[in-house]
Amino acid sequence: MKMKFAPLLLGAVLATASMQAAAHFLLVYTPQTALLRGGADMPFNLIFTHAFNGGPSMEMAKPQKFYFAKQATPDEKSEITDLSSYLEPIQWQAQNGTVSAWRANIPRNVMRSAGDYQIVVEPEPFHEESEDIYIQQFSKVMVNIGGIPGNWDEALGLPGEIVALNKPYANWTGGVFRGVVLGDGKPVPFTQVEVEYLNHDLDLTNNRFAEASHIEAPHPALGAMVIKTDANGQFAFSLAKAGWWGFAALDIGPVKTFKERPLSQDGVLWVQATDLPK
Amino acid sequence: MKKLSTSLLLAAAAFLTSAAQAHTPLFDCFDNGDATLTCEGGFSDGASAAGVGVRMLDGQGKVLEQGKLDAKGAISFKRPKGEFSVVFDAGAEHTLTVLGDDIT
Numbered sequence: 040m041k042m043k044f045a046p047l048l049l050g051a052v053l054a055t056a057s058m059q060a061a062a063h064f065l066l067v068y069t070p071q072t073a074l075l076r077g078g079a080d081m082p083f084n085l086i087f088t089h090a091f092n093g094g095p096s097m098e099m100a101k102p103q104k105f106y107f108a109k110q111a112t113p114d115e116k117s118e119i120t121d122l123s124s125y126l127e128p129i130q131w132q133a134q135n136g137t138v139s140a141w142r143a144n145i146p147r148n149v150m151r152s153a154g155d156y157q158i159v160v161e162p163e164p165f166h167e168e169s170e171d172i173y174i175q176q177f178s179k180v181m182v183n184i185g186g187i188p189g190n191w192d193e194a195l196g197l198p199g200e201i202v203a204l205n206k207p208y209a210n211w212t213g214g215v216f217r218g219v220v221l222g223d224g225k226p227v228p229f230t231q232v233e234v235e236y237l238n239h240d241l242d243l244t245n246n247r248f249a250e251a252s253h254i255e256a257p258h259p260a261l262g263a264m265v266i267k268t269d270a271n272g273q274f275a276f277s278l279a280k281a282g283w284w285g286f287a288a289l290d291i292g293p294v295k296t297f298k299e300r301p302l303s304q305d306g307v308l309w310v311q312a313t314d315l316p317k
Numbered sequence: 318m319k320k321l322s323t324s325l326l327l328a329a330a331a332f333l334t335s336a337a338q339a340h341t342p343l344f345d346c347f348d349n350g351d352a353t354l355t356c357e358g359g360f361s362d363g364a365s366a367a368g369v370g371v372r373m374l375d376g377q378g379k380v381l382e383q384g385k386l387d388a389k390g391a392i393s394f395k396r397p398k399g400e401f402s403v404v405f406d407a408g409a410e411h412t413l414t415v416l417g418d419d420i421t
Binding site: 154188 | 347365367389
């Protein structure tokens with residue numbers, strides 16, 4: 040009896056540990072961020088999930104805002120193009136049934152001009168029932184068309200924001216990505232940044248994550264990774280594998296409560312690593 | 318001796334200038350779907366290409382139209398019939414050509 044019980048307990052402990060270790064990430068997914076040309080409609084998927092484990096995925100309300108920021112001329116501040124009219128609700132397969140997520144196909148004539156696009160999602164606060172708190176992740180991904188650089192390093196003034204110090208779409212596998220965490224526009228020193236690899240491919244035909252993972256983490260700390268910013272609010276991280284890496288700086292925004300409960304305003308940035316051609 | 322150092326200095330200055338312009342020119346065109354096309358140019362370091370000359374040539378190399386990139390680094394043309402190409406001309410090492418057949 041005792042023998043049987045012990046492995047069960049250990050299993051339960053491990054399951055709990057891995058649940059706690061996994062971090063929330065608002066995934067803003069598009070298959071390719073460094074494009075030679077804007078030849079076709081540009082697809083995006085917005086899924087509130089746990090990136091490394093391919094779930095659990097959470098209900099996601101229609102975002103408050105969905106837009107891109109792009110410079111009209113090289114020396115000017117970015118202009119905002121609202122993309123919310125392209126949002127379509129989808130049902131994303133989750134562990135227990137489905138959850139609401141979003142898809143958007145941005146037409147070619149809206150997103151074909153050369154340069155940098157910062158695509159931004161400003162979501163509704165999400166109620167995390169297990170902790171009885173709200174989470175609001177201001178999430179960005181960047182796309183470049185044609186190689187002409189633009190606003191990839193521009194801070195957009197989000198409540199919580201990770202500003203890139205390397206182009207997020209131009210990273211070889213093994214290269215070092217750097218960023219700076221801004222809360223209410225100011226660098227946040229010595230704050231935690233969660234880092235997760237998008238470990239399960241997206242099956243966009245069936246709206247689910249693939250079962251197979253790319254990496255088996257031998258230890259929880261190697262799945263849901265945590266690094267810290269330095270005294271200047273900056274961090275650096277080596278992108279060990281091609282694909283998508285999510286960076287999330289937690290509870291850095293100025294608003295701390297929502298519906299009389301604690302609110303965590305986070306900044307999320309997605310970075311794509313590309314293998315050197317053989 | 319003085320002459321030599323002056324020419325050396327000039328050579329160094331010329332080298333520095335070219336090093337400062339080691340950016341790569343970038344240029345491409347797309348079809349607007351309304352019988353016009355738009356061409357956009359820039360440089361890999363983000364420098365503006367405003368004012369750079371752009372020429373549209375027919376299959377024989379005859380200039381059909383020409384103009385300069387605007388503040389956005391863009392210029393639009395009517396799409397000609399037959400073979401053509403568009404040339405971005407920012408100086409000797411910075412000339413790029415896009416063939417009409419590749420403009421979709």
